[in-house]
Amino acid sequence: MVKTARELTEVTRIQERVDAVLHIMKGPGAHYGKGRPLVTALEDVAQVAILHGDFPLAQRFQRFASYAGGELFLEILENYYDDRARLRSEEHMRRMAALGAERAVAALDVLCRDNPDATAADARNLFRGLAQSVDHLDLGEGEGGIRLSVRETRRLQQLGHMEVVLRDLPRPASTEAARMLSEVLADADMGTLAQVLELRARQAGVRALRAAVDDPASSESALHDRLKNQEWIFGGAYVDELARRQYTPDTILDIPLLRGDGSLHVVELKRANIEKLVIRSGGHLMLGAAVHRAVSQTQNYLRALDEKRDSILAEHAVDTRRSAATIVIGHPQYATSEVTPAEMAETIRTYNAHQSRIEVITYETLLSSAARMLALSSAQQDGETEEAGPE
Secondary structure, eight states, X not given: OHHHHHTTOOOHHHHHHXXXXXXXXXOSTTOOOOSHHHHHHHHHHHHHHHHTTOHHHHXXXXXXXXXXXXXXXXXXXXXXXXXXXXXXXXHHHHHHHHHHHHHHHHHHHHHHHHOTTOOHHHHHHHHHHHXXXXXXXXXXXXXXXXXXXXXXXXXXXXXXXXXXXXXXXXXXXXXXXXXXXXHHHHHSOHHHHHHXXXXXXXXXXXXXXXXXXXOTTOOHHHHHHHHTTOGGGGOTTEEEEOSOOEEETTEEOSEEEEXXXXXXXXXEEOOSOOTTSEEEETTEEEEOHHHHHHHHHHHHHHHHHHHTXXXXXXXXXXXXXXXXXXXXXXXXXXXXXXXXXXXXXXXXXXXXXXXXXXXXXXXXXXXXXHHHHHHHHHHHHHHHHHHHSOO
């Protein structure tokens, strides 16, 4: 597939990077070269292709890199770039869709058998409840649970990339579990249930982020993984995390957030383990070199977004003029003892008071803010539950 992809471009610089990939893949002797050098080389091809405006080729090599890094199975690449494999997958998808329809009919048969007076609204409520609940079910380790083999995991990932609409829902572990689930869904307020599940998901996300912050070895990538698709944690002004992270050739954003007015807000993530986040110099406290580097990098991002505003707005419907940014960096638990947490907070607050478009916060501030929002949401939910309870 790499050799085939090389023939899709006539740009010498891209071809040279592809040749470097092939050289690594040949490896010494008869051994196939792999590991981090191969992943890095594939990512280099994607980056150069982006710089030359060849986005389809860049996406192809980004997928190659994901496969080489163990994030995608080979079947995914074959679906994208092998016609015969795609035809096999389409046939399997058709069979899965038919199976899903048959399961739906079977569920309706049971509904009508147990409730002869069931209406179309009852059927909709049944499937709506299943759809809202199934993504939050966990797979246990005990007897009677659901186990997925590597083969089935590959198939699920393959179907996910194919954007399959109908899904084969797992059977309950027993008839008793099926009855209990049916009763819960029949009595539950779907809106309240969705809010409860969302709150639980957010709480789990904050716990995972806190664990990553408390690990001194956590990289920027590890912290980014814990914050992906958690735009709520940065405040209610943001309606979504944008899937596209690159809007200019030399700028890849960590977390691009969309505001309610269609404008862009940039979140730049740095490591939590930074000893000299705030330093004392000449009797005064000031931010350390790591913060100033992050601010300078973010300033360059904002400048590039300003300059490309018109083309970005026309192509992606995102307004990047005068975008603002938040830099999340450091945590007091890793700071040197000569600066107290209170002094660190005051120094950062003083720095932010003189900035107009870039705000610097620590992971402690982010986690504290998230904890307050979750506590407020939990209190509101408890109040609504009491009001909706039996008189």
